[in-house]
Amino acid sequence: METNYLTAGPVSQKLISQLVEKMSHNTDSGGHSIFLGQVRADEIDGKSVKAIEYSAYVEMVNIEAENIKKKILSEFPDVKSVDIIHSTGIVSAGEISLLVFISAGHRHQAIQACSKTVELIKDNLPVWKKEIFEDDSHKWK
Amino acid sequence: METNYLTAGPVSQKLISQLVEKMSHNTDSGGHSIFLGQVRADEIDGKSVKAIEYSAYVEMVNIEAENIKKKILSEFPDVKSVDIIHSTGIVSAGEISLLVFISAGHRHQAIQACSKTVELIKDNLPVWKKEIFEDDSHKWK
Amino acid sequence: MEVKVLFFGVLAEVSGTQLKHYHDVKSISDLKLRIYDDFPEIVHYNFRISLNSEITDNDLLLKSGDEIALMPPFAGG
């Protein structure tokens, strides 16, 4: 169950830094557009979300994430790279659960491709989430 | 000449990490949209760009960046914070010269506000650049 | 013949399992009836079916080794 797209627990600061570091070696990129999804401490029926537990259909995530990558690269010829990392398992409020990192020659395609990638992830990645409240009760989303 | 918007030399990995770290304390943010502008090793008339030297009208950068921040916060009520950092001085190819960091409750406004902030910066920040080539000749942009 | 059925999200909770093998099922519609028999609660939930990691709305025939997943609406990001 190897995957380049899923990480156990939150997307770490270290992972984000490594990607930024890696991208800078590509001197024909002029812009990076990054989206970070973060777990909110939403209040629902008077109870505050303390974490989200994500589960995923791993094989299908790999297939769908590859499809998204291919789609973006063909639709945005100026895009040099597409990185997608989604959490599985527990991610606490304030922690990052999704990272999308697009590098492109110029800003417009970087920004547009990032936005589109996030939407495709929402629509197509087989990932589910369970909101866990302070009193350890939960709610499926 | 105090400024929150300009940094001498490239926008460092450390600065980017610090911003990501800081943002995660805000547990009512659900999305961060980040744009990083990077110096490209463009080839112009057969010569490769090795660095860009940025100069800025510091007082006016402060005023205009404040205006951009206010505009974004009023146009996008879901946006919690707007951070803008632009380089001055020499930034080598592959290094970051602009960072825009938007945190919002939800992804759509984060992404739209980031895109708009980048455009407002391009149009309104009094910053100039000089491309420096491998043979130390230069060209104003 | 044997197929593998995966339950995701709220359906894993409702069924009390993430994985169950079914024997001698001809088609997806046949399988669905068997699943509803085992876990009547599932009928109240909205979900899609994938066959070998590909979503399908058709009543396909099944063969030994097939992997079917019951997937509630995605909620990633």
Place this chain on the structure above:
Amino acid sequence: MEVKVLFFGVLAEVSGTQLKHYHDVKSISDLKLRIYDDFPEIVHYNFRISLNSEITDNDLLLKSGDEIALMPPFAGG
């Protein structure tokens, strides 16, 4: 009276200076003529004028202590 004139971008290179003080100038149009006298090359460049950090296209009157900047098209980002 004395005003402060800032030259940015390529205009700093063309004029050979980033800052020059001018005395006894009445208005922006008056100042521009004085600058063109000192640096005739500048007439070939496209630029905007700011008075005390605010861009203006008008021929405003100047007073002592005013800061005027000659700004080629912005190229940040």
